[in-house]
Amino acid sequence: MRVMVTGGAGYIGSVVTEALCDRGDSVVVYDSLITGHRAAVDERAQFVQGDIRDPALRDVLRDAGIEAVVHMAAISLVGDSVAMPDRYFQNNVVGGLALLDAARMSGVKTIVFSSTAAVYGAPERQPIDEHSPTAPGNPYGATKLAIEHALVGYAAAFGLSSVRLRYFNAAGASLRFGEDHRPESHLIPRLLRVACGEEPEAVVFGTDWPTADGTAIRDYIHVLDLADAHLRALDASILTSGVSVCYNLGCGGSGYSVGQVLESVIRTTGVEIPVKALPRRAGDPAVLIASSEAIRGALGWIPKRQNLDRIVADAWEWKQRFPRGYAA
Ligand SMILES: NC(=O)c1ccc[n+]([C@@H]2O[C@H](COP(=O)([O-])OP(=O)(O)OC[C@H]3O[C@@H](n4cnc5c(N)ncnc54)[C@H](O)[C@@H]3O)[C@@H](O)[C@H]2O)c1
Known part of the structure; x- marks a missing residue:
């Protein structure tokens, strides 16, 4: 095509x-x-x-x-x-x-x-x-x-x-291509930046959400x-x-909390991540999880990599291969 x-x-x-x-x-x-x-x-x-x-x-x-x-x-x-x-x-x-x-x-x-x-x-x-x-x-x-x-x-x-x-x-990332936003607003690459010492601490917005660990849940x-x-x-x-x-x-299921993503990054990188807790941001919902039944049924799409550790490991692999992202 x-x-x-x-x-x-x-x-x-x-x-x-x-x-x-x-x-x-x-x-x-x-x-x-x-x-x-x-x-x-x-x-x-x-x-x-x-x-x-x-x-x-x-x-x-x-x-x-x-x-x-x-x-x-x-x-x-x-x-x-x-x-x-x-x-x-x-x-x-x-x-x-x-x-x-x-x-x-x-x-x-x-x-x-x-x-x-x-x-x-x-x-x-x-x-x-x-x-x-x-x-x-x-x-x-x-x-x-x-x-x-x-x-x-x-x-x-x-x-x-x-x-x-x-x-x-x-x-996550493929072997050759990954996430290099400037500024970066997404949780996983930001946590990896902290793991590499590029940022001093991770910021978490809201630790008092009505979720098991108090942090917001998203679908990755x-x-x-x-x-x-x-x-x-x-x-x-x-x-x-x-x-x-x-x-x-999305992958559906029960999603992953910010706290779970943080733990996965610590497990994957072996680096402790300092966290600064800030109040909830206006307009942020506690939980956002997709039902992807429609595309699974219509197009036979099945996510093969929904495990959070796999997603984080692939993002980490890319970060290690390209520490400066796409900068020359
Ligand atoms: N990253 C996510 O989690 C996510 C979630 C939901 C939706 N999306 C959507 O998916 C798309 C890709 O997201 P991403 O994270 O890869 O973003 P990105 O910023 O990495 O990529 C967007 C690309 O579009 C180009 N671009 C922007 N405006 C343009 C214009 N007027 N003319 C030509 N090129 C232009 C940019 O240079 C950039 O290369 C976006 O449309 C975004 O809104 C992303």
Whole structure:
């Protein structure tokens, strides 16, 4: 298949691109490098540096004969989105709509879109399935939901199929590609930075949640399992016309608390991690766990690496192989 990965120089995009190249697909990575890294692009893929709002995107799609787009390009820091909603709507919504239009004008058949658990806000009922009401609690989640709504409309009106994948917390690494966000807001890489002495202590928001150890519970999904879901979504959706579906992507079960993640990092690295406990952050829910029954049933997707120690071990392995991340 001829696939474009927007945001393919980012964390998840680099691993999805690698998986597509491994199975022999022809891949164009299109990325502005606003948060991504040139060195994170698999050398088997063609790299084009550009913004999704750039009109030249249409020519790139057409010239490469792209059949399907994995649309991951976005900025995604929740706190920043609250402070700078204009920037988030510009990049993620204006940019997303530009991409959708370029795709439909260029004969693209399907789009697999990186959505997020943030579209649900803080639902009371867990695990969260795709019928849970959407109520994003911040502009970042709202920008993702806006593009989801556009995709539903574009499927019905223009026949452009799509799969909207609502990821919970991506974590782990492949052997070659891993997580190097600057700044880093995700728990596991932050704890690994402390283990390496790059940060003095780990900050935990809230130790008085109504959970067994008092810390918040989240659903972690290995980035290689995420990549597998994208391949399955592409293969299924390329065969359809005018169909837009959405699936949650998490491991389900009972999730893992911040305290359990901390213990796993200490076990894996053999390093004691100093912790600074801060009050809960406004808007953070106690528990966020996905039901991924829908994608398991429809696409036969089964996460193979849901064990937390495995996820942490893979992230640690990558950190040791690339201590400075993608810095030259
Ligand atoms: N990491 C997670 O746990 C998680 C969870 C839910 C959803 N998501 C979504 O998955 C996607 C990938 O996440 P990630 O963690 O790999 O993020 P990332 O920041 O590592 O990658 C995003 C990539 O998109 C590029 N980009 C951003 N705006 C662009 C634009 N206007 N034009 C071209 N390129 C642009 C960046 O340069 C970067 O390479 C994002 O859309 C994010 O919102 C991530």
